[in-house]
Amino acid sequence: MKLLKKKIMTDGKVVNDALLKVDSFLNHQIEPELMKEIGREFAERFKDAKVTKVLTIEASGIAAALMTALYLDVPLVFARKKKSAVTEENLYAAEVYSFTKKETNRVTVASEFLADGDQILIIDDFLANGEAVLGLCNIVEQAKANVVGVGIVIEKSFQPGCEKIRKAGYRLESLARIHSFSDGRVNFMQDDTK
Amino acid sequence: MKLLKKKIMTDGKVVNDALLKVDSFLNHQIEPELMKEIGREFAERFKDAKVTKVLTIEASGIAAALMTALYLDVPLVFARKKKSAVTEENLYAAEVYSFTKKETNRVTVASEFLADGDQILIIDDFLANGEAVLGLCNIVEQAKANVVGVGIVIEKSFQPGCEKIRKAGYRLESLARIHSFSDGRVNFMQDDTK
Numbered sequence: 001m002k003l004l005k006k007k008i009m010t011d012g013k014v015v016n017d018a019l020l021k022v023d024s025f026l027n028h029q030i031e032p033e034l035m036k037e038i039g040r041e042f043a044e045r046f047k048d049a050k051v052t053k054v055l056t057i058e059a060s061g062i063a064a065a066l067m068t069a070l071y072l073d074v075p076l077v078f079a080r081k082k083k084s085a086v087t088e089e090n091l092y093a094a095e096v097y098s099f100t101k102k103e104t105n106r107v108t109v110a111s112e113f114l115a116d117g118d119q120i121l122i123i124d125d126f127l128a129n130g131e132a133v134l135g136l137c138n139i140v141e142q143a144k145a146n147v148v149g150v151g152i153v154i155e156k157s158f159q160p161g162c163e164k165i166r167k168a169g170y171r172l173e174s175l176a177r178i179h180s181f182s183d184g185r186v187n188f189m190q191d192d193t194k
Numbered sequence: 195m196k197l198l199k200k201k202i203m204t205d206g207k208v209v210n211d212a213l214l215k216v217d218s219f220l221n222h223q224i225e226p227e228l229m230k231e232i233g234r235e236f237a238e239r240f241k242d243a244k245v246t247k248v249l250t251i252e253a254s255g256i257a258a259a260l261m262t263a264l265y266l267d268v269p270l271v272f273a274r275k276k277k278s279a280v281t282e283e284n285l286y287a288a289e290v291y292s293f294t295k296k297e298t299n300r301v302t303v304a305s306e307f308l309a310d311g312d313q314i315l316i317i318d319d320f321l322a323n324g325e326a327v328l329g330l331c332n333i334v335e336q337a338k339a340n341v342v343g344v345g346i347v348i349e350k351s352f353q354p355g356c357e358k359i360r361k362a363g364y365r366l367e368s369l370a371r372i373h374s375f376s377d378g379r380v381n382f383m384q385d386d387t388k
Binding site for chain 2: 023024028029030031032033035036058059060062063066067069070073074075076077078080109110112113
């Protein structure tokens with residue numbers, strides 16, 4: 001997605017060989033118009049997938065997922081990172097390890113919001129090791145629903161997540177695919193031409 | 195906001211005398227079209243406040259805040275509940291106690307995203323004791339920015355938050371104001387006629 005890649009080049013900050021900060025427009029400060037275009041793009045790419053619900057994980061996936069759900073005209077569900085204080089017997093849960101934060105979270109979705117036969121589109125802001133996405137896929141399968149695709153705003157293609165998701169048989173669409181960082185610059189994958 | 199109050203009456207679940215669950219459309223599953231109308235309503239109510247930025251707190255405030263920011267055509271910033279793994283020297287922080295979760299979180303905003311003179315509209319999904327909103331007000335004031343108003347989706351008017359916010363001198367606009375719960379039903383404030 002050209003608009004997004006341009007934004008990454010102008011406003012992203014390469015912190016080191018593996019880390020890109022996009023706080024100024026994606027995951028701390030958010031530009032609503034950019035997020036709207038991101039939602040429109042995901043909706044376009046998955047328009048034939050008969051999506052019945054969008055699923056993401058709190059917190060930084062919510063904005064992109066909401067705009068996608070708006071364009072697809074389906075509800076959004078965001079998985080929670082720890083159990084709500086309201087007692088809830090019927091939960092689907094998965095353990096998700098975050099390499100960035102070096103902690104394991106219990107990710108949960110109330111079972112009433114995922115139905116047998118639902119066609120689920122998973123959206124997240126970043127893909128690195130793929131733990132969060134695979135945890136969400138696990139939850140969807142517990143509910144006997146189908147993962148019709150995974151939409152990622154920024155994929156770090158040099159980390160194992162994208163390969164793991166494709167090998168598990170899921171359709172993956174990433175709006176910006178990063179090959180590497182060098183000298184503080186972002187290099188996109190050569191075949192990332194959309 | 196009539197559409198919202200109707201939704202609360204049909205789909206909200208009164209758990210006990212103080213607790214209302216709105217998981218099915220507001221803070222776990224989200225209806226994008228309703229959220230869009232909520233954003234439009236906040237933008238309308240604060241259209242003369244010269245808002246330069248919308249501020250909320252992760253995670254369940256993000257959807258309403260994003261739609262508000264979209265209609266006001268300003269950026270959104272969401273405060274984080276614990277320090278990001280990326281080292282960040284320049285943070286504004288406030289301690290926020292959650293009565294629901296019985297825990298204190300350190301809420302932070304990177305200082306680069308709040309500027310001296312910014313006109314900040316704070317948006318959140320629920321108002322009960324007001325701790326989260328007052329923590330955000332504190333952060334805005336650390337930045338020498340101005341809180342031009344506080345927009346709340348659902349206010350539990352029988353809890354102390356709304357009074358605390360008004361006494362502190364902030365303009366408060368709540369889209370649904372709940373007087374009480376009785377026999378599993380929601381009673382709105384009599385003067386909540388918008």
